[in-house]
Amino acid sequence: MTSDNQIRRHVFFVSDSTGITVETLGNALLSQFEHAKFLTTTIPFVTNSARAEEVVACIDATARDEHERPVVFSTLADSGLRETLARCNALVLDIFQAFIGTLEQELHVGSTHALGRFHAVTDKASYEDRIGAVDFALNHDDGAGTRTYDDADIILIGVSRSGKTPTCVYLAMQFGIRTANYPLMDEVLSCTTLPSILIENRPRLFGLTINPERLRTIRSERRPGTSYASPSRCRTEVREAEALFERHRIPCLDTSAASIEEIASHVLLRTGLRRKAY
Amino acid sequence: MTSDNQIRRHVFFVSDSTGITVETLGNALLSQFEHAKFLTTTIPFVTNSARAEEVVACIDATARDEHERPVVFSTLADSGLRETLARCNALVLDIFQAFIGTLEQELHVGSTHALGRFHAVTDKASYEDRIGAVDFALNHDDGAGTRTYDDADIILIGVSRSGKTPTCVYLAMQFGIRTANYPLMDEVLSCTTLPSILIENRPRLFGLTINPERLRTIRSERRPGTSYASPSRCRTEVREAEALFERHRIPCLDTSAASIEEIASHVLLRTGLRRKAY
Secondary structure, X not given: OOOOOOOEEEEEEXXXXXXXXXXXXXXXXXXXXXXXXEXXXXXXXXXXXXXXXXXXXXXXXXXXXXXXOOEEEEEOOOHHHHHHHHOOOOEEEEHHHHHHHHHHHHHOOXXXXXXXXXOOOOOHHHHHHHHHHHHHHHHOOOOOOHHHHHHOOEEEEEOOOOOHHHHHHHHHHHHXXXXXXXXXXXXXXXXXXXXXXXXXXXXHEEEEEOOHHXXXXXXXXXXXXXXXXXXXXXXXXXXXXXXXXXXXXXXXXXXXXXXXXXHHHHHHHHHOOOOOOO | OOOOOOOEEEEEEEEOOOOHHHHHHHHHHHOOOOOOEXXXXXXXXXXXXXXHHHHHHHHHHHHHHHXXXXXXEEEOOOHHHHHHXXXXXXXXXXXXXXXXXXXXHHHOOOOOOOOOOOOOOOOHHHHHHHHHHHHHHHHOOOOOOHHHHHHOOEEEEEOOOOOHHHHHHHHHHHHOOOEEEEXXXXXXXXXXXXXXXXXXXXXXXXXXXXXXXXXXXXXXXXXXXXXXXXXXXXXXXXXHHHHHHHHOOOOEEEOOOOOHHHHHHHHHHHHOOOOOOO
């Protein structure tokens, strides 16, 4: 399948912590080279020189086997570990090295050069917020837990499979925001008034909508051949949900072509909610 | 509370996409300056020059009000937008600019300079994997859904509040891994044999343990003054759970001082599971 002149390169993400930051950034950069094929390996928790030497040996072996040097993205706060890694046969792009000096100059202060600080539990309150928000999302999924809607920062509403659950979980995990979600079932859609639980929480409602054809595809993967996945039912539900959003002036977002991250970021931007966790 | 000579600086995260990549990297770098206080603002979806000009005006206003230039971390793939942003009165650190040229040279090819590619739904299969994994985590939380344990990549076990649920959700959302979790309640802990559902899935079990004092703190926040949160019960449960892991040779991890990201990354590393989604 791979044509001979297609770019194909091994990429290593090396970190003194979880590797999540460097993976995220590295993948963002690699996604700019759409015709290339990258084989990625993440090596987390590189916190001492013995482990750094192992990583160098592994990268060098790959370079020998592939007859081409790999690309290495790294986040190593310790300059000794960075020097060890720099000896490998690869293009090494260290993110700390690229920016930390400039930041130190700007702030007129040295950095701590502490390992793996970002994903460590450095801020207890912020961390508890995240855990609490994840629990909240799970306990308030799909119309559950309406008695504690008072504690919700936002309540997502929409038809089945419009993206409510993953968005709730993402808002909780990434931003510490307490999100409930409530499904717009037939009995809600066919009524001109909202259920009382939604009326009481009107200012915190946010609607998700979706292209009926995209909805049909998603539903068909789960329950092929059912009326739930039929084109007419998908069209009707979406039309009624959108009419409901308009009638009650509930802000809404089309999730058809959006990723979970994009939906969550748009919800934050539109509602003005502030993130509670980092 | 803030001493007069403490560093205090406004920081902007500017992105043509969700801003999640640049926030993650920026926060990782800022966490290296532990005595500084940063006031952060994220500005996502900067995709045209009018919006870029607004951002410049906003940053310049902050610089004027604070009598100190802000720090700006940005991920703008379009060079025109980068040039606009570069005119603001701030230290601008653009992540694309820092690395993309070097990568183009290394790969002997130009990048697409497409906006917001990373968090867009570019790979449908990988995206469906994530959504499916999140659904799986929610449907297999806290001992639910044991009849479909066959589809699980991993099953986390541990006492109540040892970190199972957030780890499951994170493994699903970040890595697309299908994770179930099963609570070690009294009736399981007091038995020398494992429940049959765990025996059948023995190779996929992974234990989470926790320091009894940390467990007591967490439980006390939820149900203060109960026997559930008592020091003796926490000690007994943890001791019995650890004995169970040892007796059945189930790998286990101490979550006491670890963040969700750290726990999830360690689980991946220890089990050798490969991530399925990016």
